[in-house]
Amino acid sequence: MVGAACALYAARSGLDVRVVDRGPVAGGTTGAGEGNLLVSDKEPGPELRLALLSARLWAELGDELGAAIEYEPKGGLVVASTPGVLAALRDFAAGQRTAGVTAEPVDADRLPELEPHLAPGMAGGVHYPQDAQVMPALAAARLLRASGARLHPGHTVTGVLRAADGTVYGVRTDRGDIHAPAVVNAAGTWGGDLAALAGVRLPVLPRRGFVLVTEPLPRTVRHKVYAADYVADVASDSAALRTSPVVEGTAAGPVLIGATRERVGFDRSLSLPAVRALAAGAIGLFPFLERVRALRTYAGFRPYLPDHLPAIGPDPRAPGLFHACGHEGAGIGLATGTGRLVAQALTGKTPELDPAPFRPERFDTDGGDAR
């Protein structure tokens, strides 16, 4: 997804773009996650600024591509089960409002208006009209197509070409070299490996997530609904299983429930505790789901960096190399803003927001080239 967005905005800035992927379109994490475009789960700071920029750009793309990417500005509803959690949630929302988020408190008695099937007895919630949704695989494929970029699917990058002075001038693939004055690393969870091919360090690690997909239902869940403990979980550093199910209906009918967050490397095997937790969490929010069947479950590996912020922009350690990876559980949502920032960096324009927090070299203690 991130590579597709970079291609789109770079091409629209007048650059000639080629997209290289060892697999097909959306064969990485993009095809194994969900398409929540959330501002609601982010605290004020650089990620939220990027999310707000991205939300605006997604809305523009929604106007342009609409149904083809299943863009739905449906809004999010975060609920709290106890007054204590609700108070914390309202404080959090107040902070978000000062950062430009639209966050409307919802009293307990108004919750059924927004979500008729929600479990009774919730203490209250906050409504986030800016939260939206796309279908990630379709979005990636459609953005690539809209970019007009030339695709090289089934090409594995095996080296990054660097001149004697260290300047990057292209990539080596298993099917030949591709020369270019700028190379964007949008390899997601494998972004660290790609950086290593250029001789620089970028500590991207996988964080597993499971999603449950139900049988198709008539529209019963209207927003993206989740419990407030999700917010705490995103920034959590614990390796243990923490579940924060977001429940949402999709244009195609199935309800998606996701996702778990576990650090277990690239282990794809089914985890019954993970799906158990997802199902229990979803039923806690929407009791009617108890009798609804899950048709499938799948796992993906989010790319995360130690400070939970993506790496975006030029790499001073390898001139000509740009990074756009490490978006963890928000790479779909943050893709558009990332693409815009990368295109601005590629064309020497002033970035739309301060890119400093996303500097790719920020994890180097010695500040140098890893070669």
Added chain:
Amino acid sequence: MTERPRLAVVGAGPAGLAAALAAAERGVRVTLVDAAEQAGGQFYRQPAAALGARRPQALHHQWRTWERLRAGLDRHRAAGRILHLTDHHVWCVARDPAAGVFGVHALRGPAQEEGVVVRADAVLLATGGYERVLPFPGWTLPGVVTAGGAQAMLKGGLVLPGRTAVVAGTGPLLLPVAGGLAAAGARVAALAESAGPAALLRQAPALAAQPGKLAEGAGYAARLLRHGVRVLTRCTVVAAHGTDRLEAVTVAALDRDGSLRPGSYRRIRCDTLAVGHGMLPHTDLAETLGCSLSGTAVRVDDEQRTDVPGVWAAGEATGIGGAALALAEGHIAGRSAAARLRGTAPDPRRWAAAGRARTRLREFAAALDAVYAPPAGWAERLPDETVVCRCEEVTAGEVRGAVDPLGAGDLRTVKLLSRAGMGWCQGRMCAPAVAGLTGCPLTAGRRPLARPVPLGVLAALPDTDTGLPETGDDLAEAEVGRTAAEVGHPVADAGPPETD
């Protein structure tokens, strides 16, 4: 060992039954888990007892073998050596590698809404296969059934699916299906097989090594002749016609290059069309356990062991090859599991006869496989507007569009970009067609949930890796769904176990 080891056998077809009997005879406590109401699988599919069929054997050959298996099953059940759980649909088998314990998760009850889990020290997967059906215009009309569906109606329900039938597609199953329909009183207007008679001859050496099987085939052919069934080889269904239901089909002759011979089109009136294009192995449970596949089948060694410790596989889950092969493989698997569960290595010389039969039948299956192939050119002929994925109503044109212009290169991406295979059957039905249409290799899909599972059942799982309750080691089966009762293994009175 005071506790005798427990083996869970999933699937009570020929392979599962043979395995369960072989293991039970050697002192293993067997829990036989099967989705059907009665034992038998695809081949020995039993008429529902309630129908009181008087002479089901008229529809069966190898009835003797079946009687022997059933008698064995009854004996072991009565003695408490086999617990047969019918109407149990297994949705997942989970393994705890450290403890060497398996949790076999099933849904039971008419609505499949109750969750139960079976505890086992080893698992034997004998889940059989399912039919491959390739689409053509009109294939979704009521009246169009799979070959196996027609056979099952015949054997299981004893209801004639229709009065005038056409049987079409490719593969050795078409013969018994056409013969069965004719014997049961239907008028079989034609059997259209897309393979050519010459292809059969080219495989003559392997086929000749199979007198039993050839006789079986000859028997079917004789039966067809007796009933005056027209057998058309190198012939394919071009379209099925009808408004509310099937009224007729058009068949046409295939040229050697797979094109349809002009002027050979023929319209045949019928109210039932049974189609089949061979079978594919059920591999979901094995895949989720981490077993390697070879092609689209579970890979096994000479003892029928998969590459996951404690997991065996036998029968059509390991490759399509008919009931006799399933029996031989099941027998070997059951003996191997019994020996290994006691910590000893089995002696393959003891199952030498079954081993020889297995070799011979696998060669035969490979020869058949080479003969019967879907008609060349079917994918190119399929019009854009024909529905390919019935669950999600995705057309051939939409599937093609996922590749060009959208850039899909494998089945998974085609699914993501077109929704083909995302519905209720999770692509079991349409994956071969999608592969053919897109030129993507047919790979076994990853389906961690082998059956749709109510979220309430998932939520009620004990919070352990295997989903087994922490207590209740002595129970073969525990309910983990919405009811709380627990079911014990019948008290075993097995006598001294036979040793290997």
